Amino acid sequence: MEKQEDLERCESVHIHQDLVAQVNAGMPDEEILYDLAELFKLFADSTRIKILYVLFASELCVCDIAQLLNMSQSAISHQLRALKQAKLVRYRREGKQVFYSLADGHVRTILGQGMEHVAE
Amino acid sequence: MEKQEDLERCESVHIHQDLVAQVNAGMPDEEILYDLAELFKLFADSTRIKILYVLFASELCVCDIAQLLNMSQSAISHQLRALKQAKLVRYRREGKQVFYSLADGHVRTILGQGMEHVAE
DNA sequence: ATTATATATGAACAATAGCTCATATGTTTA
């Protein structure tokens, strides 16, 4: 944890020197925080938000999602790929079609809390 | 809600035609979903995640945050601006320094749920 | 008033991300 090298600092080395150490101790690992940001990136696009929202209501095939969002099959497929990789959605093949559904309860909570914040 | 114009559709107009209508009914407004994505964009960068995390522990001035994250004052200030605009952080001037703190309980919940998902 | 310190901000640049287009893969039906 050698972070104290050649940093620019407030000249007035105010109170917070030990606070700084304490805060640092409570921080999750760099890698975890990076993964966390990666996760939230998936919620950071309105197309993906919409996809998650429609899957809220029901399992749907790619084609139906594309119709619902009035977007191309390709665009939706690309985004589903990202959501799939992050395990936010599951998929199930049925003949030619592939049905997607929400994989996780966290999705609901995260979107819900976001909604609450936005709706104020 | 004229969305049914010249869409590409699954040829096999399968079951979901009414489902599609139903799902559409339950969708929040376009604008809200856009705002929601904008909100999550703020969680979609590890610098901002770190800022929120350190503010978790304590109110801090810009300079201390910069030191904690080992980043430039300018970079932190830019990001605080974004967080401030979204009302995720509050600020309070005290002499030359400006102290930032979390503005909202939602931040904790959202980060917490994200953590749970990542940590599995 | 002048200087120093703390923070904010605009411009520029590199990196990233989302869409389209073309095409590949997988599945069913004729």
Place this chain on the structure above:
DNA sequence: TAAACATATGAGCTATTGTTCATATATAAT
């Protein structure tokens, strides 16, 4: 096997974003 349909994916283009650098603003101290 060939054709049709549903989905997946790579390349390319444009738009967006995070950082740095230079500089502006705000407050305090001399």
